[in-house]
Amino acid sequence: MDYGRSERPAGAAPLPTAIKILVAGGFGVGKTTLVGAVSETRPLRTEEVLTETGVGIDDLSGVEGKSTTTVAMDFGRITISDDLVVYLFGTPGQDRFWFVWDELALGAIGAVVLADTRRLADCFPSIDYFEGRGTPFVVAVNCFEGARNYRLDEVQAALDLDPGVPVVLCDARERESAKEVLVTLLEHAMKLREARRRAAED
Amino acid sequence: MTGGRESAADEWVDDHAGPVVRPYAVTGGRARPVTGTFDLISLVTATRADTGAESGLGPEHLAIVALCQRIQSVAEIAAHLDLPVGTVRVLLGDLVARSLVEVREPRATSAGLPDESVFEAVINGLRAL
Numbered sequence: 001m002d003y004g005r006s007e008r009p010a011g012a013a014p015l016p017t018a019i020k021i022l023v024a025g026g027f028g029v030g031k032t033t034l035v036g037a038v039s040e041t042r043p044l045r046t047e048e049v050l051t052e053t054g055v056g057i058d059d060l061s062g063v064e065g066k067s068t069t070t071v072a073m074d075f076g077r078i079t080i081s082d083d084l085v086v087y088l089f090g091t092p093g094q095d096r097f098w099f100v101w102d103e104l105a106l107g108a109i110g111a112v113v114l115a116d117t118r119r120l121a122d123c124f125p126s127i128d129y130f131e132g133r134g135t136p137f138v139v140a141v142n143c144f145e146g147a148r149n150y151r152l153d154e155v156q157a158a159l160d161l162d163p164g165v166p167v168v169l170c171d172a173r174e175r176e177s178a179k180e181v182l183v184t185l186l187e188h189a190m191k192l193r194e195a196r197r198r199a200a201e202d
Numbered sequence: 203m204t205g206g207r208e209s210a211a212d213e214w215v216d217d218h219a220g221p222v223v224r225p226y227a228v229t230g231g232r233a234r235p236v237t238g239t240f241d242l243i244s245l246v247t248a249t250r251a252d253t254g255a256e257s258g259l260g261p262e263h264l265a266i267v268a269l270c271q272r273i274q275s276v277a278e279i280a281a282h283l284d285l286p287v288g289t290v291r292v293l294l295g296d297l298v299a300r301s302l303v304e305v306r307e308p309r310a311t312s313a314g315l316p317d318e319s320v321f322e323a324v325i326n327g328l329r330a331l
Contacts, residue, residue: 014306015245015247015273015304015305015306016245016273016306017306017316018243018244018245018275018306018308019243019308019316019324020242020243020308038328038331044277044278044282045281046242046277046280046281046287047280047286047287048286048287048288049225049286049288049289070286073277075242075277075281077275078327078328078331080323080324080327080328081323081327084320084323084324084327085245086324086327087242087243087275087277089242089277103242104242106241107241107243109316109321175331179328179329179331182328183325183328183329186321186324186325186328189321190318190321190322193318193321194318
């Protein structure tokens with residue numbers, strides 16, 4: 001089916017559809033590692049420079065002298081077909097960049113919240129955020145060496161998750177494992193979509 | 203089709219091709235694009251092989267047109283040119299106003315999620331990776 005589409009004359013065919021999946025979680029939990037494990041390119045980095053316009057929302061207390069802040073996001077790409085491209089964005093870890101999350105979450109079909117059982121509380125803000133927004137998400141427990149193994153239902157209880165939210169184990173370095181996490185997310189998002197559609201009909 | 207154009211594009215995606223001027227200098231001090239919103243995953247493609255004799259364009263505009271001979275997202279353009287996303291949006295606005303690039307905004311999914319067929323295609327695509 002590959003007709004060398006990348007060499008198509010510019011503007012000759014309709015542009016593909018792009019969809020967005022977020023990868024969230026605490027600092028150092030392996031967001032960029034997971035993005036890199038499934039991306040067809042090494043993760044790229046893009047930056048937003050915030051100036052005075054962002055100050056009303058961005059809590060700059062303590063750094064008042066600073067007029068600009070740079071927020072970096074790592075992302076990767078998976079080309080599904082000529083018509084469909086998936087972008088995976090690692091969310092910036094700091095709470096004061098929530099408004100960047102708002103931009104990222106807009107139109108995202110779902111999110112993976114990566115958790116480290118040694119620092120479970122680090123993923124609470126991400127979970128709160130996606131619950132509040134109604135963004136479908138799954139929790140993927142990244143299995144670090146040296147971390148005690150918990151049962152998934154223990155993690156689910158510790159995070160006080162709705163019973164429907166999938167919790168899976170993963171190794172963010174492994175492509176197959178990262179793929180499985182994304183498939184779980186998409187299946188979950190599809191189920192939620194169907195449930196919401198039914199609820200809207202009732 | 204022309205190998206020359208491909209290699210020209212590759213030159214612009216060199217990791218070491220960082221900016222030599224501040225972002226605002228690149229946009230002539232403008233913070234917002236003249237047209238368009240440009241989501242991070244809006245897809246951009248050049249409508250022409252080069253910018254021809256268009257005047258008033260800077261090297262960054264030309265770099266975007268060269269890069270977008272292949273379809274790129276706004277985020278990818280920003281990453282490859284090592285420019286902040288806000289700067290790239292301004293430059294893309296200029297190019298859209300001159301019809302030098304075509305942009306596809308992502309489906310508006312804030313109110314809902316895409317079709318089931320999209321989910322199925324992504325799931326099947328991931329499994330086939």
